[in-house]
Amino acid sequence: MYKRILVPVDGSEFAEQMIPHATAIARATGASVTLLRIVSDAADQADARDHVAKRAESVGAEGLCIVARGEAADAIRAEAERVPDTLVALSSHGRSGAAEAIFGSVALDVLRGSRAPILVFRPDSRTSAAPVPKIGRIVVPLDGSKESESIVPQAAEFAKWLGARIVVVSVLDPSPRLAPGIPAGDVQESSYVHGRATDIAQRYGVATGWEVLHGDPKEAIPQFVRSLGDAMLAMTTHGRSALRTVVAGSCTASCLREAGVPVLTRLP
Known part of the structure; x- marks a missing residue:
């Protein structure tokens, strides 16, 4: 590549x-x-x-x-x-x-x-002598828009190049619940990210996984990435809803600032 x-x-x-x-x-x-x-x-x-x-x-x-x-x-x-x-x-x-x-x-x-x-x-004022881990996962946030999904081909090829796994994520903002203990939209969102992960695996021949996150995307995505320990991000600079703001995209910018990992990005 x-x-x-x-x-x-x-x-x-x-x-x-x-x-x-x-x-x-x-x-x-x-x-x-x-x-x-x-x-x-x-x-x-x-x-x-x-x-x-x-x-x-x-x-x-x-x-x-x-x-x-x-x-x-x-x-x-x-x-x-x-x-x-x-x-x-x-x-x-x-x-x-x-x-x-x-x-x-x-x-x-x-x-x-x-x-x-x-x-x-995004550089940090706090320097660390700890070695950088081998990238094992590339987290790809998707929201159903063509803009957010335009990074998928490059992310998949990047994952194959690194020998890494793609993890497709989508984020549900807090909303009224359909029933006690069941977040609204979980079934639909799970179906979407699972389907996209399956399609990426079949189309590009790369291992995939998926997750549905909850909360503000600008907080949920960086928190998830940090929890993995061996991940980077791949995302466009804007998409639908929370991913569509200003030139750099507020969600992408927040992830770049808060996740502490490299971000593969492009304009859609």
Whole structure:
């Protein structure tokens, strides 16, 4: 699927928090990793090149430093397109902090201009020396909309590439109950997610499971993902109901912020 994982860095610890996730994926798949440093002034290139080369050597990756006087997102996309089968994997913000909503201005610009999904990770101010676990499950939240389901082909291929399992989830918001102890809509929602999981398994040849969650999707999905311990997310930036808000999608943004795992995402 992907032969190279391209990780843009800017010299900040926040931006480099994607590196352990990228290298863990590379170990599982045999892909190479390239750390990309972009500078706007050629006078800064030598120092930046030395820094990215040392950081890359420490993780067995390639270090690349380029001068680009335009938008950083354009340079990232151009480098990704230069080498076929490249996955862009970047932190949602780097040196500038939380720039544009949750996604960060550069990550969001790359997403807007890319025809392929990208892998995004929300950095945490709390650093951890714990090793990144091998991804065993890819959680795919669906709500019945074409928008939310447009990520399914990429998520299924990503799961096959990683040797992981797809877990289809849907979320029921609190609502009046049909009978004591029976949440309204559970039967219909279970039928939907079970059917989608079965279809994905048959169509893409990947192992699947499914779950119906309860509560606010922006809380229920991250909580479920954290409980698994070996999962990542795959979801579009908006869909129906709770998954359709603003450019980045409030549910996707909340999951990116709260789940603490990489998110494979694309615009629908």
